[in-house]
Amino acid sequence: MSLSSVFLKTLRDYRIPILGWGIGMGLVVVSPMASVATLVTTPEARAQLASLAATFAWNADPVAVTTIGGYATFKIGVFIFLIVVWPILAASRMLRGEEDRGSLDLLLSLPRPRLRVALEKLAAMWTALLAMGLLIGLIVFAGGRQFGADFVLGDALLFGLDLALICAVFGGLSLLISQFTQERGPAAGATAGLLLIFIVLDMVHRIAPNSEWISRLSPIYYYNLSKALIPSYGVNPGAMLLLAVAAIGLGGIAVWLFNRRDVGGTVSLPRWLRLPERQASRVLPVGDWSLRSVYARSLSKIAMPTFWWTLGIAGFAGWMVYAVQLLETKMSTLLSGNAGFTQLIKNIGGGDASLNAGLLSAMFVFLPLFLMAFAVTQVIGWAADEQDGRLELVLATPQPRLSVLLGRFAALASATIAIAAITLLVCAGSAAASGLQLNGGNLAAAILGTIPLGLLVAGIGYLASGWLRSAADTGLLSFLLAFWFFVSFIGPELNLPDVTLRLSPFYYYGSPLLNGFQLASILGIIAVGTVALALGAVRFVRKDIGV
Amino acid sequence: MTAMIEVESLTKSYGSKRGIADVSFRVEEGDVFGFLGPNGAGKTTTIRLLMALLHADAGSARIAGLDCWKQSLEIKRLIGYMPGEPALDPDLTGGQILEYFAHLRGGVDQAYLKQLVERFELDTSRKFRQYSTGNKRKVVLIQAFMHRPRLLVLDEPTSGLDPLNQQEFDRMVKDARDEGRTVFLSSHVLSEVEKTCNRVGIIRDGTLVRIGDVAEVKAIKRYEITITFANVVPADSFKSLDGVLEVEALNHGQGVRLTMQGPADAVIKAAARHPVVSLTSYEPSLEDIFLRYYEGDGPRAAEAHHVA
Helix, strand or coil: CCCCCHHHHHHHHCHHHHHHHHHHHHHHHHHHHHHHHHHCCCHHHHHHHHHHHHHCCCCCCCCCCCCHHHHHHHHHHHHHHHHCHHHHHHHHHHHHHHHHHCHHHHHHCCCCCHHHHHHHHHHHHHHHHHHHHHHHHHHHHHHHHHHCCCCCHHHHHHHHHHHHHHHHHHHHHHHHHCCCCCCHHHHHHHHHHHHHHHHHHHHHHHHCCCCHHHHCCCHHHHHHCCECCCCCCECCHHHHHHHHHHHHHHHHHHHHHHHHCCCCCCCCCCHHHCCCCCCCCCCCCCCCHHHCCHHHHHHHHHHHHHHHHHHHHHHHHHHHHHHHHHHHHHHHHHHCCCHHHHHHHHHCCCCCCCHHHHHHHHHHCHHHHHHHHHHHHHHHHHHHHHHCCCCHHHHCCCCCHHHHHHHHHHHHHHHHHHHHHHHHHHHHHHHHHHCCCCCHHHHHHHHHCHHHHHHHHHHHHHHHCCCCCHHHHHHHHHHHHHHHHHHHHCHHHHCCCHHHHCCCHHHHHCCHHHHCCCHHHHHHHHHHHHHHHHHHHHHHHHCCCCC | CCEEEEEEEEEEEECCEEEEEEEEEEEECCCEEEEECCCCCCHHHHHHHHCCCCCCCEEEEEECCEECCCCHHHHHHHEEEECCCCCCCCCCEHHHHHHHHHHHCCCCCHHHHHHHHHHCCCCCCCEHHHCCHHHHHHHHHHHHHCCCCCEEEEECCCCCCCHHHHHHHHHHHHHHHHCCCEEEEEECCHHHHHHHCCEEEEEECCEEEEEEEHHHHHCCCCEEEEEEECCCCCHHHHCCCCCEEEEEEEHHHCEEEEEECCCCHHHHHHHCCCCEEEEEEECCCHHHHHHHHCCCCCHHHHHHHHHC
8 A cells, every 4th residue: 555656655755754854853842842941930930931031042032931832932942953953864865865865767767757756756745744743742732731831832833844845845945956967965965055055144133223124034043933832833824835935835846846857857057067078088087186095085085075064163162252242241241140040051062151262152053963963974875885885895904994984084084184173263253353262272172072972973883884774874873863952952951860961971061161171081082982983893893894 | 627616515504494405516616517406496506505604513524625614715715606597786896896806805817807897798887776687797797707717606507598698608618628717607507517517416305316417417318399180180190209208189189298308310200201381499498307207206217216
């Protein structure tokens, strides 16, 4: 039954993501509900929370943050990038990924119109997103009931629908971009880059006055116009309709373009945008430095993703430094002598409420997360290379297996160090340009201290790929990252025991912006990463390749 | 003669999946050895064990006297390898791939490399992903030959090559043989091995069933001739002819399908006595040959075990 049509087959392929992302994201939304229930027990605490939320307004609109639904809505504002990852990846795989693998040729050889095949696949993704939204809505409703929220089932379902719509917009965008790229990777990467830009555009109107017109360019702005979990605020039907129209429009254009182009090719660009015709040649690139070793080749291969991640991470960090400067005066007034605020900031990365450094420390908790996410995206390529047979010829040359693995790791380590170093330069430059006073040593510790965390993920990735195939390796690393972040970000609010908090590397990263370089903790992370890499290397040297 | 490859009781299993069991053979230096077998017989597993990509469960494999697993690095300096399903970085051009592998091999004679590129008329500026199947195989074939290895290990090397490039490949194998180099190639096409190799091993279901000179393999080679006549011709009239093993009447007596071994001279002469509409000859796949030759536990199977 589930294989009787392209729609059902595609939906069947999405069954695990529907459950995984639906339940996972539902729990992410519910988590802050538990914490707010314990945080806002007195009118003073409510007032403190409302004021504190106002200082974080750059991130999300602080509306009714002292209610269960309001606090959850405010707190997950930052998770939007996490939620739309799946539709971006799924949409880039939907047609382009299948063309890459050659599986679409067979499907399109069947007596079935190409347009219908594409539409059925798109409909399956939309259905999957609605199912995820439904699951999220049900879990949020159950969580709300548990913690005494004032929203009803309909509100929770509308919240899930709003999420599904923004996901569908980015899925449509990814599908559209994939019509212009030869591979799915650049399509997903470009869409992720646009997502980052849209997140920043949406933030602009909360930081700078009279800049709402800029934020209106971002789909996330329209997503944020609906706050279904706050009954007094409700949803904005116009904004939701706009998102639906954008999703249908982007998806529709993508499918229309797909129907007109060559399978395996890209949409023809106007002549003036096309690259010059390539002439056949028998020339060999004898002097190309990037072909001289496994390390050089690996470095060259990750150069472009590293560039984009650097742009994103350094841009984010630089923007944070600048944003803190904008909020500094307001922060000084609000945080002075307020123990409640100090405690809350501690929970999300601070250690002391020394104004700009304290706030920046809370923001900088995302830096190691981003760098670790970068490491995940790169290290999973190792398992994929082995699985797809791309290591076979390299290992047939007189290169020791250990050298091949370490060459790849060294390239990833170099890229990680480069990202951190450039981020440090950008932050220092941003602080100097905006006049924000920061301890230079602590800033360096905060940014360079993320490097061991990135390498820890890489080490674990190489270890896991000794046994797991690419998809399972990706799943494990993503789960670990989400688990660690959940433990460190939400754990303190849930009063998780110290022994649980210590399971997360973020715990050992600490608050270097406030406390400086924590040598023992960093050495501990390096030691664990080294052990993981060493075990991964031992496994790789002994294992059957491609089995 | 010196042994270039010595395989002794080599065994590899993939859990419940098939592998190879107790495979033993020897390839002398200077031989062109054809490793024949139907799909899934264990050819690639044997080759990947020789290349130290897999670790044997039991037995031993040695190349030039060196242990394939323990001394794999030294061995790989001697070998040019072409996998059955070449997978390479899709974003590199053919030229970049060749230069990359040249560096990984510690450098190659660039003049010879250019000569190979010319010989196969390879456009080195295209990305690997943009190549046709045949051109992808050309890239991998060139990288296997480019450092003039003492031993070439080629897994189904001509699969996907057009006839002109197959001829070029045959010439390159002949050149390698003339230079005293050893070639170990796998195939599931009997006639290809017959044409290129001087010695042959046949593997089926993970077990080596026959090994010997190429002439010995001809003993199991069969082919089919289908003749369509304008009139009804008794099929029995072909039964006793030289080279005919089996006869099957077709089209209500207006055609015959003959299973043949050896020359077809007698059949052609007999057919010429009748008005012939068409005549086609077909070499069955190795699987078909094996299905017939090694079916059941009959005398043919017994013979196979005896020879192996």
